[in-house]
Amino acid sequence: MKIHRHLFAALGLFSALVASMPHAEVYRWVDENGKTHYSDKKPKTEAEDITQAIKKQNIDTSIEEQRKLQDIFRPENEADREYHRQQQLKNQPTPEDIQHCNNLRHYLNKIDGRVQFIDEDGKAVPVTEKQRQQRVEEVQGYLAEHCN
Structure with a gap:
Protein backbone atom coordinates (compact mmCIF):
# COMPACT_ATOMS: atom_id res chain seq x y z
CA MET A 1 0.00 0.00 0.00
CA LYS A 2 2.93 2.31 0.72
CA ILE A 3 4.15 1.89 -2.87
CA HIS A 4 0.80 3.00 -4.25
CA ARG A 5 0.82 6.14 -2.07
CA HIS A 6 4.32 7.06 -3.31
CA LEU A 7 3.30 6.39 -6.90
CA PHE A 8 0.20 8.56 -6.59
CA ALA A 9 2.20 11.28 -4.88
CA ALA A 10 4.78 11.24 -7.68
CA LEU A 11 2.06 11.36 -10.34
CA GLY A 12 0.35 14.24 -8.54
CA LEU A 13 3.61 16.18 -8.32
CA PHE A 14 4.35 15.55 -12.01
CA SER A 15 0.85 16.71 -13.00
CA ALA A 16 1.26 19.89 -10.97
CA LEU A 17 4.59 20.62 -12.66
CA VAL A 18 3.18 20.10 -16.15
CA ALA A 19 0.16 22.25 -15.37
CA SER A 20 2.33 25.07 -14.03
CA MET A 21 4.60 25.11 -17.09
CA PRO A 22 3.92 28.07 -19.36
CA HIS A 23 2.38 27.24 -22.71
CA ALA A 24 3.99 28.68 -25.79
CA GLU A 25 1.29 31.13 -26.72
CA VAL A 26 1.72 33.91 -29.26
CA TYR A 27 -0.29 37.10 -29.29
CA ARG A 28 -0.72 39.77 -31.94
CA TRP A 29 -2.09 43.27 -31.46
CA VAL A 30 -2.02 46.64 -33.14
CA ASP A 31 -1.12 49.71 -31.08
CA GLU A 32 -2.69 53.20 -31.33
CA ASN A 33 -0.12 54.15 -34.03
CA GLY A 34 -1.16 51.22 -36.26
CA LYS A 35 2.02 49.22 -35.62
CA THR A 36 1.58 45.42 -35.29
CA HIS A 37 3.25 43.72 -32.33
CA TYR A 38 3.86 40.07 -31.47
CA SER A 39 4.65 38.61 -28.06
CA ASP A 40 4.60 35.37 -26.10
CA LYS A 41 3.23 37.29 -23.10
CA LYS A 42 -0.36 38.49 -23.11
CA PRO A 43 -0.36 42.30 -23.15
CA LYS A 44 -2.64 44.47 -21.01
CA THR A 45 -4.44 45.65 -24.15
CA GLU A 46 -6.72 43.46 -26.21
CA ALA A 47 -4.72 40.99 -28.30
CA GLU A 48 -5.47 38.09 -30.64
CA ASP A 49 -4.15 34.65 -29.67
CA ILE A 50 -2.52 33.35 -32.91
CA THR A 51 -0.86 30.30 -31.36
CA GLN A 52 -2.85 27.76 -33.36
CA ALA A 53 -2.31 29.61 -36.63
CA ILE A 54 1.48 29.57 -36.35
CA LYS A 55 1.93 26.07 -34.92
CA LYS A 56 1.96 24.62 -38.43
CA GLN A 57 4.74 26.98 -39.43
CA ASN A 58 7.05 25.90 -36.62
CA ILE A 59 7.27 22.24 -37.61
CA ASP A 60 10.78 21.10 -38.43
CA THR A 61 10.60 18.96 -41.59
CA SER A 62 14.33 18.90 -42.22
CA ILE A 63 14.71 15.27 -41.16
CA GLU A 64 11.94 14.20 -43.50
CA GLU A 65 13.49 16.22 -46.33
CA GLN A 66 16.91 14.69 -45.61
CA ARG A 67 15.40 11.21 -45.84
CA LYS A 68 13.88 12.06 -49.22
CA LEU A 69 17.23 13.35 -50.46
CA GLN A 70 18.99 10.24 -49.17
CA ASP A 71 16.56 8.08 -51.12
CA ILE A 72 17.33 10.02 -54.29
CA PHE A 73 21.06 10.50 -53.72
CA ARG A 74 21.82 7.28 -51.89
CA PRO A 75 25.45 6.25 -51.63
CA GLU A 76 26.73 4.01 -54.39
CA ASN A 77 26.79 0.36 -53.35
CA GLU A 78 28.65 -2.64 -54.78
CA ALA A 79 25.82 -3.53 -57.16
CA ASP A 80 25.93 0.00 -58.61
CA ARG A 81 29.70 -0.21 -59.05
CA GLU A 82 29.41 -3.59 -60.79
CA TYR A 83 26.73 -2.23 -63.12
CA LYS A 123 39.87 -10.66 -113.00
CA ALA A 124 39.52 -6.88 -113.16
CA VAL A 125 36.08 -5.60 -112.16
CA PRO A 126 34.93 -2.47 -113.94
CA VAL A 127 34.08 0.19 -111.35
CA THR A 128 33.16 3.76 -112.20
CA GLU A 129 34.60 6.70 -110.31
CA LYS A 130 31.15 7.34 -108.88
CA GLN A 131 30.99 3.76 -107.51
CA ARG A 132 34.50 4.06 -106.07
CA GLN A 133 33.61 7.34 -104.36
CA GLN A 134 30.44 5.74 -102.99
CA ARG A 135 32.50 2.90 -101.44
CA VAL A 136 34.90 5.46 -99.93
CA GLU A 137 31.98 7.34 -98.35
CA GLU A 138 30.45 4.12 -96.99
CA VAL A 139 33.72 3.04 -95.38
CA GLN A 140 34.33 6.53 -93.96
CA GLY A 141 30.80 6.59 -92.51
CA TYR A 142 31.27 3.18 -90.89
CA LEU A 143 34.64 4.18 -89.47
CA ALA A 144 33.21 7.44 -88.09
CA GLU A 145 30.32 5.64 -86.43
CA HIS A 146 32.00 2.49 -85.13
CA CYS A 147 35.74 3.13 -84.95
CA ASN A 148 36.90 6.04 -82.83
Whole structure:
Protein backbone atom coordinates (compact mmCIF):
# COMPACT_ATOMS: atom_id res chain seq x y z
CA MET A 1 0.00 0.00 0.00
CA LYS A 2 2.93 2.31 0.72
CA ILE A 3 4.15 1.89 -2.87
CA HIS A 4 0.80 3.00 -4.25
CA ARG A 5 0.82 6.14 -2.07
CA HIS A 6 4.32 7.06 -3.31
CA LEU A 7 3.30 6.39 -6.90
CA PHE A 8 0.20 8.56 -6.59
CA ALA A 9 2.20 11.28 -4.88
CA ALA A 10 4.78 11.24 -7.68
CA LEU A 11 2.06 11.36 -10.34
CA GLY A 12 0.35 14.24 -8.54
CA LEU A 13 3.61 16.18 -8.32
CA PHE A 14 4.35 15.55 -12.01
CA SER A 15 0.85 16.71 -13.00
CA ALA A 16 1.26 19.89 -10.97
CA LEU A 17 4.59 20.62 -12.66
CA VAL A 18 3.18 20.10 -16.15
CA ALA A 19 0.16 22.25 -15.37
CA SER A 20 2.33 25.07 -14.03
CA MET A 21 4.60 25.11 -17.09
CA PRO A 22 3.92 28.07 -19.36
CA HIS A 23 2.38 27.24 -22.71
CA ALA A 24 3.99 28.68 -25.79
CA GLU A 25 1.29 31.13 -26.72
CA VAL A 26 1.72 33.91 -29.26
CA TYR A 27 -0.29 37.10 -29.29
CA ARG A 28 -0.72 39.77 -31.94
CA TRP A 29 -2.09 43.27 -31.46
CA VAL A 30 -2.02 46.64 -33.14
CA ASP A 31 -1.12 49.71 -31.08
CA GLU A 32 -2.69 53.20 -31.33
CA ASN A 33 -0.12 54.15 -34.03
CA GLY A 34 -1.16 51.22 -36.26
CA LYS A 35 2.02 49.22 -35.62
CA THR A 36 1.58 45.42 -35.29
CA HIS A 37 3.25 43.72 -32.33
CA TYR A 38 3.86 40.07 -31.47
CA SER A 39 4.65 38.61 -28.06
CA ASP A 40 4.60 35.37 -26.10
CA LYS A 41 3.23 37.29 -23.10
CA LYS A 42 -0.36 38.49 -23.11
CA PRO A 43 -0.36 42.30 -23.15
CA LYS A 44 -2.64 44.47 -21.01
CA THR A 45 -4.44 45.65 -24.15
CA GLU A 46 -6.72 43.46 -26.21
CA ALA A 47 -4.72 40.99 -28.30
CA GLU A 48 -5.47 38.09 -30.64
CA ASP A 49 -4.15 34.65 -29.67
CA ILE A 50 -2.52 33.35 -32.91
CA THR A 51 -0.86 30.30 -31.36
CA GLN A 52 -2.85 27.76 -33.36
CA ALA A 53 -2.31 29.61 -36.63
CA ILE A 54 1.48 29.57 -36.35
CA LYS A 55 1.93 26.07 -34.92
CA LYS A 56 1.96 24.62 -38.43
CA GLN A 57 4.74 26.98 -39.43
CA ASN A 58 7.05 25.90 -36.62
CA ILE A 59 7.27 22.24 -37.61
CA ASP A 60 10.78 21.10 -38.43
CA THR A 61 10.60 18.96 -41.59
CA SER A 62 14.33 18.90 -42.22
CA ILE A 63 14.71 15.27 -41.16
CA GLU A 64 11.94 14.20 -43.50
CA GLU A 65 13.49 16.22 -46.33
CA GLN A 66 16.91 14.69 -45.61
CA ARG A 67 15.40 11.21 -45.84
CA LYS A 68 13.88 12.06 -49.22
CA LEU A 69 17.23 13.35 -50.46
CA GLN A 70 18.99 10.24 -49.17
CA ASP A 71 16.56 8.08 -51.12
CA ILE A 72 17.33 10.02 -54.29
CA PHE A 73 21.06 10.50 -53.72
CA ARG A 74 21.82 7.28 -51.89
CA PRO A 75 25.45 6.25 -51.63
CA GLU A 76 26.73 4.01 -54.39
CA ASN A 77 26.79 0.36 -53.35
CA GLU A 78 28.65 -2.64 -54.78
CA ALA A 79 25.82 -3.53 -57.16
CA ASP A 80 25.93 0.00 -58.61
CA ARG A 81 29.70 -0.21 -59.05
CA GLU A 82 29.41 -3.59 -60.79
CA TYR A 83 26.73 -2.23 -63.12
CA HIS A 84 28.99 0.71 -64.08
CA ARG A 85 31.91 -1.67 -64.69
CA GLN A 86 29.76 -3.80 -66.98
CA GLN A 87 28.61 -0.72 -68.90
CA GLN A 88 32.22 0.38 -69.40
CA LEU A 89 33.17 -3.08 -70.63
CA LYS A 90 30.31 -3.02 -73.15
CA ASN A 91 31.56 0.28 -74.52
CA GLN A 92 35.15 -0.90 -74.91
CA PRO A 93 35.98 -2.39 -78.31
CA THR A 94 37.00 -6.03 -78.48
CA PRO A 95 40.24 -7.06 -80.20
CA GLU A 96 38.12 -8.27 -83.14
CA ASP A 97 36.50 -4.82 -83.41
CA ILE A 98 39.90 -3.14 -83.39
CA GLN A 99 41.21 -5.50 -86.09
CA HIS A 100 38.10 -4.93 -88.22
CA CYS A 101 38.52 -1.14 -87.98
CA ASN A 102 42.21 -1.41 -88.88
CA ASN A 103 41.33 -3.56 -91.92
CA LEU A 104 38.78 -0.98 -93.04
CA ARG A 105 41.31 1.86 -92.68
CA HIS A 106 43.79 -0.16 -94.75
CA TYR A 107 41.09 -0.81 -97.37
CA LEU A 108 40.22 2.90 -97.44
CA ASN A 109 43.87 3.76 -98.14
CA LYS A 110 43.90 1.25 -101.01
CA ILE A 111 40.81 2.64 -102.76
CA ASP A 112 41.86 6.27 -102.43
CA GLY A 113 42.59 7.71 -105.87
CA ARG A 114 42.88 5.69 -109.08
CA VAL A 115 42.42 2.02 -108.38
CA GLN A 116 41.52 -1.20 -110.14
CA PHE A 117 39.25 -3.70 -108.36
CA ILE A 118 40.00 -7.42 -108.72
CA ASP A 119 37.51 -10.19 -107.97
CA GLU A 120 38.22 -13.59 -106.32
CA ASP A 121 39.19 -15.09 -109.69
CA GLY A 122 41.83 -12.41 -110.24
CA LYS A 123 39.87 -10.66 -113.00
CA ALA A 124 39.52 -6.88 -113.16
CA VAL A 125 36.08 -5.60 -112.16
CA PRO A 126 34.93 -2.47 -113.94
CA VAL A 127 34.08 0.19 -111.35
CA THR A 128 33.16 3.76 -112.20
CA GLU A 129 34.60 6.70 -110.31
CA LYS A 130 31.15 7.34 -108.88
CA GLN A 131 30.99 3.76 -107.51
CA ARG A 132 34.50 4.06 -106.07
CA GLN A 133 33.61 7.34 -104.36
CA GLN A 134 30.44 5.74 -102.99
CA ARG A 135 32.50 2.90 -101.44
CA VAL A 136 34.90 5.46 -99.93
CA GLU A 137 31.98 7.34 -98.35
CA GLU A 138 30.45 4.12 -96.99
CA VAL A 139 33.72 3.04 -95.38
CA GLN A 140 34.33 6.53 -93.96
CA GLY A 141 30.80 6.59 -92.51
CA TYR A 142 31.27 3.18 -90.89
CA LEU A 143 34.64 4.18 -89.47
CA ALA A 144 33.21 7.44 -88.09
CA GLU A 145 30.32 5.64 -86.43
CA HIS A 146 32.00 2.49 -85.13
CA CYS A 147 35.74 3.13 -84.95
CA ASN A 148 36.90 6.04 -82.83
